[in-house]
């Protein structure tokens with residue numbers, strides 16, 4: 001009989017063959033969950049990367065530790081891949097409780113040099129790659145709820161500091177990750193009635209995605225010191241959000257790295273003026289400048305200045 005925070009739960013993690021997704025999958029399994037480990041096994045820029053199956057390797061690791069897992073090698077940004085991902089959970093374990101949307105890749109360029117293909121590929125894998133698994137999982141949860149069976153489902157989406165504040169050289173990625181925040185808010189509002197909670201994280205960790213670009217901040221410490229940038233530091237919050245223990249928490253965004261967890265307080269109305277009639281452009285400009293003078297200055301875009 002599995003024991004732990006997620007005993008009896010079935011958890012799907014996309015892009016779980018490496019990096020953060022792998023750490024989440026192992027952490028869920030350690031808390032008793034049965035895990036569907038999805039990974040297409042692509043390179044850092046999303047192009048094909050040979051025949052290795054990182055998902056199968058993570059399944060082997062989970063099984064070696066006494067846990068239960070199954071590999072899924074489909075592309076989560078296609079309808080067929082997302083549908084077969086949910087089907088794998090249902091056919092293998094008979095249920096689905098938690099979906100962690102995590103898969104993705106980068107195609108970094110300054111906007112003037114950003115090709116349409118690189119825009120499309122990054123929007124597709126992150127934004128559509130969140131929407132499609134969410135949609136297919138939600139259809140099953142709604143059917144369960146309508147059949148009168150209790151649902152305590154959880155979705156954890158993966159945004160980024162780039163989505164929260166923007167990041168120079170990552171216009172496509174920042175737009176996709178900001179889109180995931182909007183998707184999270186709407187999904188939480190729409191799906192609460194079916195017993196589904198939806199939250200997002202903005203993580204930071206040393207993975208193949210970050211170890212070169214941010215080499216200085218991501219470096220591993222000397223022996224015995226706390227390895228702040230280990231991806232395993234992000235997973236405990238994801239496991240808690242994915243468990244029934246997080247009951248009542250939905251539509252929220254958490255920044256998480258090292259030993260630090262921060263609730264992000266997002267867009268909220270600041271100083272405002274209402275004339276009760278249409279402004280003239282010059283007039284509204286003066287008012288806008290006055291409002292800006294008393295408004296909070298936005299956080300700096302990563303890499304700016």
Ligand SMILES: NC(=O)c1ccc[n+]([C@@H]2O[C@H](COP(=O)([O-])OP(=O)(O)OC[C@H]3O[C@@H](n4cnc5c(N)ncnc54)[C@H](O)[C@@H]3O)[C@@H](O)[C@H]2O)c1
Pocket residue numbers: 014015016017018019020021038039040041042043044046054074075076077102103104105125129158159160161202203204205206207208209210
């Ligand atoms: N590492 C960080 O500091 C950091 C910071 C902010 C956000 N993120 C986000 O965290 C998530 C995980 O990133 P990571 O750093 O672990 O990167 P990673 O490259 O180590 O892992 C991503 C995995 O996703 C898989 N993948 C890519 N496209 C896929 C698809 N279409 N279908 C299935 N699998 C696919 C890849 O094969 C890879 O194994 C990403 O969404 C990333 O944008 C990471």
